[in-house]
Amino acid sequence: xxxIITIADLEKTYHSGHQALKTINLGIKNGEILALxxxxxxxxxxxxxxxxxxxxxxxxxxxxxxxxxIKDYRITRQLIGLVPQELTLGAFETVxxxxxxxxxxxxxxxxxxxxxxxxxxxxLHDKKYSEIRTLSGGMKRRVLIAKxxxxxxxxxxxxxxxxxxxxxxxxxxxxxxNKLRASGVTIILTTHYIEEAEEIADRVGVIxxxxxxLIEDKQRLMQKxxxxxxxxxxxxxxxxxxxxxxxxxxxxxxxxxxxxxTYDTRSGQTGITRLLQDISQVGLTLKDLNTTQSSLExxxxxxVHTE
Amino acid sequence: MNFNAIKVIYKFEMxxxxxxxxxxxxxxxxxxxxxxxxxxxxxxxxxxEVDGVSYGAFIVPGLMxxxxxxxxxxxASFGIFFPKFTGTIYEIMSAPIxxxxxxxxxxGAAATKSLIIGLIxxxxxxxxxELHIAHPIWMLTFLVLTCVSFSLFGFIIGLWANDFEKxxxxxxxxxxxxxxxxxxxxxxxxxxxxxxxxxxxxPVVYLVSGFRWSFFEIADVNVYLSLFIVLAFLAICxxxxxxxxxxxxxxxx
Ligand SMILES: Nc1ncnc2c1ncn2[C@@H]1O[C@H](COP(=O)(O)OP(=O)(O)O)[C@@H](O)[C@H]1O
Ligand SMILES: [Mg+2]
Numbered sequence: 204x205x206x207i208i209t210i211a212d213l214e215k216t217y218h219s220g221h222q223a224l225k226t227i228n229l230g231i232k233n234g235e236i237l238a239l240x241x242x243x244x245x246x247x248x249x250x251x252x253x254x255x256x257x258x259x260x261x262x263x264x265x266x267x268x269x270x271x272x273i274k275d276y277r278i279t280r281q282l283i284g285l286v287p288q289e290l291t292l293g294a295f296e297t298v299x300x301x302x303x304x305x306x307x308x309x310x311x312x313x314x315x316x317x318x319x320x321x322x323x324x325x326x327l328h329d330k331k332y333s334e335i336r337t338l339s340g341g342m343k344r345r346v347l348i349a350k351x352x353x354x355x356x357x358x359x360x361x362x363x364x365x366x367x368x369x370x371x372x373x374x375x376x377x378x379x380x381n382k383l384r385a386s387g388v389t390i391i392l393t394t395h396y397i398e399e400a401e402e403i404a405d406r407v408g409v410i411x412x413x414x415x416x417l418i419e420d421k422q423r424l425m426q427k428x429x430x431x432x433x434x435x436x437x438x439x440x441x442x443x444x445x446x447x448x449x450x451x452x453x454x455x456x457x458x459x460x461x462x463x464x465t466y467d468t469r470s471g472q473t474g475i476t477r478l479l480q481d482i483s484q485v486g487l488t489l490k491d492l493n494t495t496q497s498s499l500e501x502x503x504x505x506x507v508h509t510e
Numbered sequence: 511m512n513f514n515a516i517k518v519i520y521k522f523e524m525x526x527x528x529x530x531x532x533x534x535x536x537x538x539x540x541x542x543x544x545x546x547x548x549x550x551x552x553x554x555x556x557x558x559e560v561d562g563v564s565y566g567a568f569i570v571p572g573l574m575x576x577x578x579x580x581x582x583x584x585x586a587s588f589g590i591f592f593p594k595f596t597g598t599i600y601e602i603m604s605a606p607i608x609x610x611x612x613x614x615x616x617x618g619a620a621a622t623k624s625l626i627i628g629l630i631x632x633x634x635x636x637x638x639x640e641l642h643i644a645h646p647i648w649m650l651t652f653l654v655l656t657c658v659s660f661s662l663f664g665f666i667i668g669l670w671a672n673d674f675e676k677x678x679x680x681x682x683x684x685x686x687x688x689x690x691x692x693x694x695x696x697x698x699x700x701x702x703x704x705x706x707x708x709x710x711x712x713p714v715v716y717l718v719s720g721f722r723w724s725f726f727e728i729a730d731v732n733v734y735l736s737l738f739i740v741l742a743f744l745a746i747c748x749x750x751x752x753x754x755x756x757x758x759x760x761x762x763x
Contacts, residue, residue, distance in 0.1 A: 217763055255604040259762050277512070280606040291597030295529060296522075307518030308605040350601065 206230035207358060207389050208254065213263035215249050215413075223249040225413040226263070231391060236384055238404035238421075239393045246413040247393040248288055251360050255285045267358065281309060284356035286347050288363045288393075294336040298327060298346055301335060302353045309354035318353060324379065325349050341372045348379070359383060361392040365399060377403055401425065429469035435462040435482070436491040445485040451478050460490075515607040519615025520622075523589055527623050538577050538627045539634050545573055546638040549695055560697050561728040566639040570632070571722040572694030575714070577631045578624050578656050579689055583681050586620035586664030591677050594668070594760070603762070609755035613665065620661035621654075628653055641725070648724035648733070652740065656717060659744040666750050669760055688714045698730040713739055 208231035215224040223246045231237055239247050252258040254265050256276055265272045267279035293301060302318050322328040325345045330338060335346060344364070351359060361380075365373050380390055380403060394400055400407045401421065408418040419427070440459035451474065454463040462482075466473045482489070527534050549569055557565045593599040602612060635641065643649050671677040692714030698706055709715050710731075720736025723729035729736070753759070 257600055257603050257762065259758055277606040277608075280604060283604070285600070285604050287597070287600050289597055291600055293596070293598055296525070300522075300525070304518050304522050305601060307514045308601060308607060310512045310514045310606055312514065 205233055207233040207268055208391075209266045210250075210254075211264050213250070213253065213265060214261045215246070215253060215258065216261045223413050224253075227413075227415050229408065229415055229418060231389060232406070234384065234387055234389055235405045236380065236390045236392070236403055238400035238407045239391065239410055240395065240397065240400050240407055241393070241410035242395055244412075245410040247410055248362055249413075250410070251285070251362055251391070251393065255283055255360060256280055281354070282357045284351035284354065284359045286344075286351045286359070286361045286364060288366070290340065290343050290347065292335050292343055292346060295334055297332050297334055298322070298338075298349070299331045301346065302349050305350040306353040311354045317355070318349075321349055321352055324382075326375065340367065341369055344368060344372065348376075352383075356388070358389045358391070361390065363393050363395075365394065365396075429467050431466055431468050431494055431496055433464045433466065433475065433478075433492065433494045435464065435489060436460060437462065438488040438490045441487070445487075447485050448478075448481055451481075512605075512607045512611055515605060516611050516615045516618075519602070519612065520619045523616060523619030524622065526589075527585075527619075534623065535627070535630060538581065538631050542573060542577065542631045542634045543638075545569070546635065560700075561726075563726045563728065564639065567641060567726070568697075568722075569695050570635045570639065570641060571725050572692075572718050573635065574628050574631050574653075575656065575692075575718050575721055576689050576694055578628045578653070579660050579685055579714070579717075580681060581624040581627050582620060582657055582660035583664035583667065583685060585623050586617055586661040587668035587671065587677055587681075588664075589616050589620055590665055590668035591671055599761070613662075613751060613755075617658065617661045617665050620664060621657040624657045624661065625653065628657065643725050644727050645724040649721070651737075652717070652721045652724055655737075655740045655744065656721070659740060659747055662744065662747040662751060666747060666754065669751075669754055672760065688712055693718045693730060697728075713743060716740070 208229075210227055210229040210231075213224055213227040214222070216222045227250065239250070241247050249258060253260045254267070254272060256272065256279075267282055270278045272279045296304070299318075299322075302321070303313060306313065306318065319328070319331075322331055325348060327342070327345050327349060330342060335343065338346065348361075348364075364376055368376070380392075384390060392403070404421050406418060407421050407424050409416045417424075436457075437460050441455070442459055444453050444455055444462070451464055455461070456463060464475075464478060466475065546566065549565075551566075553565070559565060560568045590599075593602065632641075667677065667680050691709065692712050693709070694714075698709055698715060698719075701709065716731055716736040716739035719730040720733050720740070723733045723736070754761075
């Protein structure tokens, strides 16, 4: 799949002197659902805001469908729909007026049939002529989504779409997202819940303190997650792993005095007991033993802790 | 040009006016009537004539200017301040629309609204006094230029203000005194000579004078000088807006 968005060496330092993004490089594939995972203040909104034209980058570049977001802003913005993190909506205009305004702002002619269908898909149709201030929080979020989709964008940004959203709307939202993906729309969403990324995304990127720590297919990420390593220090060095221990895929290091065993904490059996028994069976003596989480696991534990 | 975007911003802003129709239209009608009752009848009973024009008629151009200036500034400043304040500006900022187009939409709507109000004020005034306009083309030129340039000025204030207090402070503490001291209700020649000189530093004097000349052919300063000052003010505002947009001032971090 080709990239629809290419982010190269993107940096952002706010006037306050705070560096919100540090040299971000990222390619977003056409048609994928990418989840950007990161704690509060990681720089997720800043990244999205730069791509959408709300914040000036301090360095680097972004292209959308091959066009530069600054030089060719008319083309790139036309392709993008944005659902902001906050419920930023007017109060006195009707749902119908506001989606028409959105469509017009993006240079499209009015299309009542399309907008009617959009409101229907978002279960907003019976609120068509309601003033926005009379709607509930969940309904307002739907209105924001309708506004973002009013001009038929090819790329949709959802900035923390499930923050403060009830279960029903969340389910609806994922249904909408899947439907959009099926129609070829690229979707980038931010969240600080691993479960959410796991549920919906094709790929997951992790941002912390302005840095993209990793970007990985969800499947592979989930395999890596939960991996732990046990390091076994031997009293006497060996030159080669005994054949009886072959099934454990051990790594030999530190000039033969150290064995490393990788296991999955999420599987029912970690194999540790058996391994230790087998080690003494083949006549090796332990000097020390310790376990470490994979760096990935560290990241996620951290994510949870910063909550 | 993204004409659709200009159109929807303009329409949206005008819609806001219709929603507050009573307030938008009734208040200038009411205040104009009050001015006539107080100034025209009470004071006019004593002053009677200024430069051969009845006092009631004499104050009409000044009164219109007062309305135009305050309305243009408040409409335009509020129009852009409010979306900035509530955050809904994100949508305009992320739309494929240039700053110039945003400007046309907002300033165009604000100027249209104050133009309408100016004409309503004129109509109201004509109920109280007999009016005749010597130079209708000049009158309309000043009317439109004032609406546009002060809407632009209001737009600048709306961009600059980051709280409600700042939004109010310029109209209240600068514009109102300038208008009241700008020959709105009197001729500059009625002042002592020293004050006449000071007054010439007040740009509103030129506006009111030129506008009044288009009605009665009486003026404190040459009408071309008036026109020049209005155009200069418009140019300065354009320059400031251009700078604000170029730097993303208070719009983009
Ligand atoms: N306009 C701004 N001026 C200064 N600092 C900002 C501004 N916006 C965001 N920041 C800072 O930049 C960092 C990243 O913010 P943000 O992108 O909103 O993070 P996230 O969306 O991941 O929670 C935070 O430390 C935040 O305080
Ligand atoms: Mg955020």
